Amino acid sequence: MEGLAIFAYAISGLIEARKRRLDAVGAFLVALATAFGGGTVRDVLLSRRPFYWVEHQDYVIIIFALALTAPMFLRLTTRLFDQRALLVADAIGLGLFSISGTSIALDAQMPAFTAALMGVVTGVFGGIIRDVLCNEVPLILRDSRPYAVCAFAGCWLYLGLDAMGVLGVYNVLFSTAFILVARLVTLKLDVRLPH
Amino acid sequence: MEGLAIFAYAISGLIEARKRRLDAVGAFLVALATAFGGGTVRDVLLSRRPFYWVEHQDYVIIIFALALTAPMFLRLTTRLFDQRALLVADAIGLGLFSISGTSIALDAQMPAFTAALMGVVTGVFGGIIRDVLCNEVPLILRDSRPYAVCAFAGCWLYLGLDAMGVLGVYNVLFSTAFILVARLVTLKLDVRLPH
Amino acid sequence: MEGLAIFAYAISGLIEARKRRLDAVGAFLVALATAFGGGTVRDVLLSRRPFYWVEHQDYVIIIFALALTAPMFLRLTTRLFDQRALLVADAIGLGLFSISGTSIALDAQMPAFTAALMGVVTGVFGGIIRDVLCNEVPLILRDSRPYAVCAFAGCWLYLGLDAMGVLGVYNVLFSTAFILVARLVTLKLDVRLPH
Structure with a gap:
């Protein structure tokens, strides 16, 4: 599932890269x-080493292969997965990254609000860096969809359940599922943030 | 006064965010x-932890509240404070952030030139990150006004007075006031940097 | 030669700054x-301190002087050095920065693939930050020239020779020369990356 999250974020990067030629x-x-921007920013902020992608080189090499074969590969994926499948994969990525970021910040003795913020950073900074590199105002800052908001709510849910003594594994699964569902439901219902 | 500096920077962020919709x-x-970009970049460069905003969560929560109420709030502030009041608040922020950055770099055993540079980084990087996120060439890199220059001069003043044994508190107050005055006077006289 | 590399990168920054007024x-x-962005990002990622530019303040001061005299200075350099000389200087910079980055990552116990990636980061991130600050899609992400690719190949050459026991100094010289030659030859032959 972790692989799916990284994969979903990497593909969103490849699609954006293709759009900007x-x-x-x-x-x-x-x-x-x-794929790794959010986690890396979090680890720099928390002063954690080594980075995830240093310990899991295989993911970097897979992305390397994906990028080399991107033109062919993107044609294939757009045939296999439609837009909706990508949104679901991205929502899973958002959930997993945010909850794992909160949990890691908690382990590093951060107070609750900062831990929730670190979760959101882990979930959304990859996309922000992607858009800055592609010379656009980051999508999540302007599209009025509850993306970071879903992640933030899910991180607080995780913190709450953690304080109530819910076991780590169940908590991660439940909070991740919460973010996934919240994201998809708000998309479906076309919920908008105030401007 | 510190609160005022953070507040001034946060508002400049909110105004820019509003302009970019x-x-x-x-x-x-x-x-x-x-508000916290400059200090965070400085702390990453100096390898200092925990970050200021981790220790002062209340500021983050206030900015959170400000952002939620931004539309209403900005209408109020533009009525209460005119453009000039915001410039003064921003100049106080520049002074405080720059001098505190220099003083922190000095505590971290940085040489003088680097300490002055760290002061400027603390003072101006928040604005640079704001403009990069909003997809603009950072204002301070192109507006020809002595903004970073005032901060840089003030940081050297602080270093000089520090070497002469002036007590910390007076030095901070005096150097901050120097930057504040220098910024406002050069604005008033319409001083321009060479291109 | 190290000075030449820093100098070449700094000038490319000055030229870009001039273009963006x-x-x-x-x-x-x-x-x-x-000039120092690539090395600083690498050092943040590797958690290395102090930064190169903190230990070599003289370079910062020289760049400070260059920037102050940039208008006059750029007219002089464009007369003295033509476009080709700048490309050669930049290619030397790419070679030296990439190989030194790989070597430093290796000293910090990074695995081979990460070490090569760190070399590329050191070589190319200065240019990426330059272009992001100037509000452009980074040149190296879109110009289809083998720039990062030459650096990457050179870093693997360095890693291979290092594993074969070739002495550090010769290895650095040879791998740097390889990147320099690869860059200039691919430019000359107008080699293009796939889109």
Whole structure:
């Protein structure tokens, strides 16, 4: 499932790179930054080492291969997965990254509000870096959809359940599912944030 | 006074976010980045932990509330404070952030030139991150006004007085006042940097 | 030669700053970010301190002087050095920064693939930060020239020779020369990356 989250974020980077007509190197770097940017910013903020992608080199190499084959590969994926499948994969990514970010910040003795914020950072900074590199105002800052808001609510749910003594594994699963469902339901109902 | 500095920077973030039509989440993140970006970059460069905003969560929560009420709130502030009041608040922020940055870098055994540079980084990076997120060439890099220059001069003044044995508190007050006055006077006289 | 690399990167920053009509402060900050951005990002990722530019303040001061005299200075350099000389200097910079980045990552016990990636980061992130500050999609992500690719190949060459027991100094010289030659030859032959 973790692989799915990284995969979903990397593909969103590849799609964006393609839209901006980047070359293979650009596609690779943008995909990498999208997939691991959030976690890396969190780890820099928390002063944690080594980075996730240093310990899991295989993911970097897979993204490398994806970027090289991106033109062919994107044609395949758009045939296999439609837009909706990508949104679901991205929502799973958002849930997993946010909850794991909160849990890691909690382990690093951060207070609750900061831990929730770190969760959101982990979930959304990959996309922010992707958009900054592609010279756009980051989508999550302007699209009025509850994306970071869903992640934030889910992180507080995780913190609440954690304080109530719910076991780690169940808590992660439940909070991740909450973010996933919240994201998809608000999309479906076309909920908008105030401007 | 510290609260005033953070407040001034956060508002400049909110105003910019409004201009770029960001949603409430965007407004919050941009305000946060503007207020704490400079100090965070400095702390990452100096390898200092915990971050200021981790220790002072209340400021983050206030900015959170500000962003939620931004539309109403900005209408109120533009009525209460005119453009000039915001410039003064921003100049106080520049002074306080720059001098505190220099003093922290000095405590971390940085050499003088680096300490002055760290002061400027603390003072101006919040605005740079704000403008990068809003997809603009950072204002301080192109507006030809002595903004970073005032901060830089004030940081050297602080270093000089510190070397002469002036007590910390007086030095901070005097150097901050120097930056504040320098910024306002150069604005008033319409001093321009060479291109 | 190290000075030449930093100098070449700083000048590319000054030229870009001039093109975007930045003021003297903007020129200085962009030149600084171009020259030391790659190494600083690498050191943040590897958690290394102090930064190169903290230990070598003289370089920062030289760039400061360059930025102040940029208008005059750029006219002089464009007369002295033509476009080709700048490309050669930049290619030397790419080679030296990438190989030194790989070597430093290796010293910090990074696995091979990560070490090569860190080398590329050191070589190319200065340019990426320069372009982000100047509000452009980074050149190296979209120009289809083998820039990062040459650096990456050179870093693997360094890693291979290192594993074969080739002495550090010769290895650095040979791998740097490889990147330099690869960059200039692919430019000359107009080699293009796939899109």
